[in-house]
Amino acid sequence: MWWRSASFILDKQQNDAVPKLRNPPDTLTPPSPPPLSMPDTLRNPNPQNNISAYYQTRAAHHAVVTSDWLAQAQAAVGSDPDGAPETAVPTVAGKPFSVIDEFNSWRKQPDLAEAVAAIRALAAVIRNCQATTMMELEIELRKASDSLKLWDTTSISLTAGCDLFMRYVTRTSALEYEDFNSAKSRLIERAEKFGEISCKARRIIAMLSQDFIFDGCTILVHGFSRVVLEVLKTAAQSKKLFRVFCTEGRPDRTGLRLSNELAKLDVPVKLLIDSAVAYTMDEVDMVFVGADGVVESGGIINMMGTYLIALVAHSMNKPVYVAAESYKFARLYPLDQKDMGPALRPIDFGVPIPSKVEVETSAWDYTPPQYLTLLFTDLGVLTPSVVSDELIQLYL
Amino acid sequence: MDSRRAPRTASDPKVRKVGFFTAPPDHSLSGPPDHPIFSFPTSHPPVVDNSSPSAGNSLSPVMIPPPRHSSATLSPLRRDSAELFPPSASPTSPASFSDDVAAAVMGRGAVAASSSLPGGLGFDIAAVKSAASSVPASGLTTVSVVNNLPMGISEKGGGVAVEMQNDQSTRSKSLKEKTTKAERRALQEAQRAAKAAAKAEGGKTPAAASVNTKSAKSVKPPPSQKNDSATVAASEKKGGDRPPEKDRKKEVPQPRMQYDDKSRVEKAKRRAVVKQTEARNRVELFRHLPQYERGTQLPELESKFFELDPMHPAVYKVGLQYLSGEICGGNARCIAMLQAFQEAIKDYSTPPEKTLTRDLTTKIGSYVSFLIECRPLSISMGNAIRFLKNRIAKLPLSLSESEAKTNLHSDIDRFINEKIIIADKVIVKHAVTKISDGDVLLVYGSSSAVEMVLLHAHELGKQFRVVVVDSRPKLEGQLLLRRLVGTGINCTYTHINAISYIMHEVTRVFLGASSVLSNGTVYSRVGTACVAMVAHSFHVPVLVCCEAYKFHERVQLDSICSNELGDPDVISKVHGREDINFLDGSDNSAILQLLNLIYDATPSDYVSMIITDYGMVPPTSVPVIVREYRREHLWI
Incomplete structure (x- = not known):
């Protein structure tokens, strides 16, 4: 079990x-940002x-x-x-x-x-x-x-x-x-x-992605990814001027943490609630996300909300960059969101939820490759279709 | 049929047009007639104007001196032109021949650009030799005359030319049928002589004129003689030189024979074991594909059973089975072919003074061309043949004959086993993971791999429903349906017309493929593209099951340049339904073209995943597999 x-x-x-x-x-x-603490979990209805x-x-x-x-x-x-x-x-x-x-x-x-x-x-x-x-x-x-x-x-x-x-x-x-x-x-x-x-x-990825961050750009970040943080940190250290929009990242509020880290680096940060993504997308120059896994199709599996952001960015023609180490490449091929077993996680709504109400607790979603622009990996900067190429060479 | 053939060859000028074009000017003709004058006298004015590149469609009698034939002009109105010069043009034309010519002209999708002059061989050759300058003389409009006349000719025209025609045809027939050595030699000599003469004359315009007149008179231009093949070849070469775009296309090695390329067709025919009658009204875009009248080949082949000494009986049998449609389906055909080759290799013995590697390769080559005559090869078969030839070539010289034979035998066994049978098992194993309880799977046509997937998923106790989509004329889905229902799978059967309705309830689409090309294009039974597109627009994932040995490094963007034409009759007639066979009797109408395509190409955008023996890969990874494993495929 x-x-x-x-x-x-x-x-x-x-x-x-x-x-x-x-x-x-x-x-x-x-x-404002109370980290997800134990009491929350305990109170989870x-x-x-x-x-x-x-x-x-x-x-x-x-x-x-x-x-x-x-x-x-x-x-x-x-x-x-x-x-x-x-x-x-x-x-x-x-x-x-x-x-x-x-x-x-x-x-x-x-x-x-x-x-x-x-x-x-x-x-x-x-x-x-x-x-x-x-x-x-x-x-x-x-x-x-x-x-x-x-x-x-x-x-x-x-x-x-x-x-x-x-x-x-x-x-x-x-x-x-x-x-x-x-x-x-x-x-x-x-x-x-x-x-x-x-x-x-992580270091390699941070170096590779520097070319894509230009002065004056606005970067939208979703979730807390150590690679993305590393990328931003490197950019800040090399005196690039940029600002970052962090989504809140419900339910575990990972965005708050990221904004916290960035504030320490003196990077201008703005926090958004997750539903404000489309509202702010106009101002955004690029979207940076991490990945829990990169699948064979070249799509990524990442924290819930990534798909949404990628869709919005795609429809507004903003590039979506994924920073992911090559050890996250998996021989998986989800066809749609429900094709993988869900990874569940408790969600705290702050108020008791009637037992009759169902709660979607999946922790991740799958973003198909057509919504991603580039993947920054330690193997280089790849288009989504190269992922499968690499996987085939690795595993076959 | 021979009579038909002869004229066809004659009307050579062909431009190989690729892609979409409106109608070709039948007479694309072209040589840049610098001296149109010569031609005028002989040819009818309208003809002349047709010859002008731009004028293809212009009906005006005004003669526009055709400019340098730049790009082969494609006159949009092929039909029109045919009608333009109706009977008046050539009362003389032989009846039989007229339609052939028409067919030929239209049929050959590609009208050779340069073409040129079918008219005299001399010209062509001359033209070839002496670059542009000579061209004028030759070019001319003669060509146009030639072409037009036949076309113009309504079917009735009988006439003087008939005998000539027949005569020619008989000659060509004899050539084909008997082809005794002596005869062939005689022909060759005649050709040579003709060429030499032509060359001598070539430069002189008068000669050209005379030829023109001659050709004009005898509707059927001289080329109808065997020589024409030579001529055509020559003219083609020349043509190649002139229009650069065409040229480029020609230089690219053609994966398959282009059936609108007269000279090649003619050559191939001479070698052919199977006599085929080419169908007449072929659809514009598909003239480069072979299409034969159904039913003409089989009896003849059967009657020749005892004459086919070079053909191994096993190969012969497989060929007949292809012809009759008894064996169909990519894997089945491939396996049958390989097994026939196994038999043939078993019975093979190296003739004295030959080496096994070389002789066997040519032997296999001849078998393959026989099989091609029976039915064009599928890409998978091409790959298998490549593999076999490679194995033969790689045989160590030190091996004795029997060792070599057993080696090859086991190699073929391994190929069948590893690349087809085990590959299918692996595919099934992967594909089953994508079927979950409650799914509604849509399948189209009948693919062995997909069927195995469904059966296996059922064995595993998954709860799913299958929608079998089928299409006329083959209705292969019914057989699949029967087998599925026989095992207790819940099925729905519908025709492709209902695809957009049924797609609502579908959760996965499983398709088979004849081949997957390296741009991810799936080449499969016609209708597959339609199913995939509808599925795509409904956001239903499309899974293609295809063994990796069917992958090919070719890139194809449409279903036109490489395809197979089926029997057109089956789409015009519904068997056993006399009441709806409205097309009865109109089959021979020159303005009716029936198109029965066998395959189509599905762009990779509509394919979510390709399930192959190397796992589940996106269509973009096909070239990776081709690149990484081609060596393995060939060498094993």
């Missing part, structure tokens, strides 16, 4: 509660059993805007983000090694993308593996990645990251080494390299 129960989430949030309660006052200067762990983690991360988070982010950007990892790895002293635990320990770092966490966890699997033959190792690795994928099927980047890792690590001539230990060390090397590449992806 991979759907997380509500109690699990509550436990988890309780763990996080301490920093959260402490921080909001000092980071969020305006009182529509208890949900199947809540997407992926979105839950994100919500948890996003609620915590702390100075140490920023420090971590800086560290991740500046140097190879290897500081924390070392401490986390040797968790397995006495008890048997578990990928999930490993994965979760990595995932605690708000800055580390889920896929990268998975990649790290899988690398740890190789390291801790007791196998003596290549075959065994591969089987074990496969088992680990399957269990990771099953752990949260709603996270596209987790699945994609695992698949990619398997691909990257196993499809190699290294496996033909006669000596098992050298082969294994070679695999570990590759795994680490892959982890590093993935970490640097």
Whole structure:
């Protein structure tokens, strides 16, 4: 059973509660944006059993805007983000090694993308593996990645990251080494390299996208995407003059967080409620969004509302840019919105909702490729149709 | 039929027109007649004016000296021109021939631009040799005369020319049928002599004039003789030189034979095993495609059964099955062909003093051309043949004959197995994931892959309903319907006319494909494009199931330049319904053209997804697969 129960989430949030309660006052200067806090979840009138762990983690991360988070982010950007990892790895002293635990320990770092966490966890699997033959190792690795994928099927980047890792690590001539230990060390090397590449992806994307941000432009941003933040941050640091419109990003109000971050960088920010997108689209020069997953058609799966914004932008001929690392490329091909299992998440309406009223709780939507202009990835700036090209080359 | 053929060849001038054009000037003629005068005497004035490029449609008797034939002018009114010079033009024209010519002229969608002069071979050649300068002499209007006359001629014209005509036809027939060596040699010599003579005369205008007159008199211009093929070829070459746009087109290797290209057709015919009668009233845009009178080929082939020594019986059988329509459907045809080749390879032994690789390749080549005569190849078959030839070429020389044969045998088996059978299984596996409970699936025509998808989804216990859309004349959907209903799938059957009504309730459209081209265009049973477009406008996803061996690197934008024409009779008649067969008897009318297209091209915009053995990909990824896997396809 991979759907997380509500109690699990509550436990988890309780763990996080301490920093959260402490921080909001000092980071969020305006009182308006109350981060999604635990009490909200508790009060949720529509208890949900199947809540997407992926979105839950994100919500948890996003609620915590702390100075140490920023420090971590800086560290991740500046140097190879290897500081924390070392401490986390040797968790397995006495008890048997578990990928999930490993994965979760990595995932605690708000800055580390889920896929990268998975990649790290899988690398740890190789390291801790007791196998003596290549075959065994591969089987074990496969088992680990399957269990990771099953752990949260709603996270596209987790699945994609695992698949990619398997691909990257196993499809190699290294496996033909006669000596098992050298082969294994070679695999570990590759795994680490892959982890590093993935970490640097954000930086690369930020550099690539600078050409598209020009002085005086207005950028509409939806949701909180670490890549997009990185892009904007880089632009601000290189003294570009631009302003940003942030959507509020209901229900977890990720836009508030992003606006907060941007304000710190002295970028002029304007907050919009989600329904004001069409109203402001006239002034907007480009739309920047992140992605939870990039699918085979070249479309993206992203936080609810992305499709809406892409449609509006398309009808007003504004470019829609997507910033996404290549480990989010997934071999999925949704035909329409309902073609994937939904990722559910609780929504707080602030007032009790009668039980007869149904609430749409899907956390993501699918934006078809024809509404996207370009994808900024660590593989380069791609049109949507190239995604499938890359995927075919990677997986076939 | 021969008589028909001969004239046709004669009326050569052809411009290969691509795309849309209004009617071709039958006589596109063209050589830039610098000295129209010569031609005038012989030709009728109207003719002359037709020859002027711009004048195609102008009926005015005024003679406009045709300017340098720049772009082949396409005179819009083909019909008109035919009517313009009615009987008066040529009382002499032979009856039989007139219609052929007309057919030929119109039929050949492409009127060779340059064309030129069908008139004398001499001219053409001369023209070729001596560049533009000679052109005038040749060009002339003669051509126009020639062409026009026949056209103008109403069907009744009988006459002097008839005998000539017949004579020619018989000759050509004999050539085709018997083609003894001696005969052929004689012909060749005659041709050569004619050419030489022509060349000698070529430069001189008088000669031209005389020829013109001659041609004018004998409605049927000299070219009707075998020579014409040579002439035509020559003229074509010349034509190629002149109009640059056309030229470019010609230089591009043609994927298929263009059936409005007389000389090639003629050559092909000579080689042909199957005698076919070409249909007469072919639709304007589709004259470059082969179309034959149905029913003419089969009896003849059967009667020749024992004469076909070069043809392996297995191949022969498959050819007959194609002809009769017993085997149809891309995969079935491809498998049947490959299995026939397997048989043929098994029975093959290398003749002395030949090497297996070379000899077998030519052998296969001859089988293939036989099959083409029976029915044009599908793209998938083309790919399979490419694969086989590649395998033959790649055989190591060290192999003994029997080893080589077993090698090839197993290669073919593998191809069938991996590229078709397993590929279908993979496709089914992928496609089933896109069917969910409560779906209403629309299928069109009958595709083996789609049928397997539906059956498998049903086996998995998915709850769905199928709308089978069908169309005249093949009504293939009924067979599919029967099988689906037989397994207990809930079905709705309708014809394509109701597509916009039924599309409301549909949630997925599944289509098969004959081929997917590298711009994502889906080349499939005619009507598919219509279904896909309607689905697109209703925001219903369109899924195309197609094995990757059917992908082709060609790019095609419309359904015109490459297609297949079916028997036109089946659309004009409804079998067993005498009461609604209103077209009975009007089939032969020259102003009635029946178009029975077999395929059409669906632009990639209307296709949401292509399900192939490499997974589910967007249509934009077809070229990626073609690029990445072509090698694998050929070598395995």
